[in-house]
Amino acid sequence: MDMLVKVKMNAEDGKATIKQLSALLYERGYVKKSYLRGVLEREEKYPTGLRLKGGINAALPHAEIEHVLKPALAVGILEKPVKFRNMERPEEFVENVRMVFMPALDKPHEYMKFLGSFAGKVLQEPTIIAELSSASTPSEVSKILEEQLT
Numbered sequence: 001m002d003m004l005v006k007v008k009m010n011a012e013d014g015k016a017t018i019k020q021l022s023a024l025l026y027e028r029g030y031v032k033k034s035y036l037r038g039v040l041e042r043e044e045k046y047p048t049g050l051r052l053k054g055g056i057n058a059a060l061p062h063a064e065i066e067h068v069l070k071p072a073l074a075v076g077i078l079e080k081p082v083k084f085r086n087m088e089r090p091e092e093f094v095e096n097v098r099m100v101f102m103p104a105l106d107k108p109h110e111y112m113k114f115l116g117s118f119a120g121k122v123l124q125e126p127t128i129i130a131e132l133s134s135a136s137t138p139s140e141v142s143k144i145l146e147e148q149l150t
Contacts, residue, residue, distance in 0.1 A: 002072040003145060004028060005138035009076045014084040014097065018043065018061050021074040021102045030072040031063075031104050038063030039102070049084030049094030054126035056133050058099040059084040060115065065106050074102040075141055077133060098133050121148045 004024050011017040022036040039061050048060040061084075078098050086092040101118070105111055122128050128148060135141045 001149075002030070002070075003075060003142045004030075004072055005075045005077070005141045007077045007135060007138055007141060008079045010079050011076070011082055014043075014049075014059065014061075014082050014100075015040065017059075017076055017078065017082055017100050018102070021061075021076050021100060025072060025074050025102070025104050028072070030068065030070055032067050032069060035063050035067040035104070038067040043085075047085030047087055047090045049086045049097060050123065051086070051094050052123055052126070052129055054129055055096060056099070056129050057081075057094050057097045058101060058123060058129070059094070059097050060087075060101050060103070060118075062103050062105070062111065065108060065110075068104045068106040070104075071106050071110070072104045073145075074104065075145070076100040076102075077135060077141060099129070117149065 018039050025031040042063055043061050050058050081096040081098050083093045083095050084097050086094045103114055131144050
């Protein structure tokens with residue numbers, strides 16, 4: 001899967017983060033123009049903020065497959081943390097979200113397969129999360145993720 005990575009990303013909030021990563025996917029031809037709307041609507045119904053071990057948190061916003069042209073993973077490593085609504089308790093917020101992973105997948109059931117693998121190999125590993133959050137280049141982030149996901 002192709003990876004599009006932004007490090008030291010500046011965004012005022014979760015919505016701005018989603019807009020920037022969606023634009024990156026759209027500009028590179030991975031998603032349809034409707035992708036951003038799809039992500040924002042889905043995030044409203046099914047929040048994706050996750051509290052992780054180690055105090056560095058993440059979010060996994062995404063849209064349904066009809067908005068995707070070809071698979072990719074957009075990754076934003078934020079300069080300053082933002083907050084996202086909590087996946088497990090939507091009425092609460094997850095603070096200190098420093099990493100946003102936005103999968104764009106084009107086949108049914110791929111999200112569940114991807115999310116299960118990604119959670120087990122990346123999100124539940126505090127050392128990997130720490131490495132990702134301190135990475136200073138897109139190639140560093142890509143290398144860390146590729147090592148975990150292959």
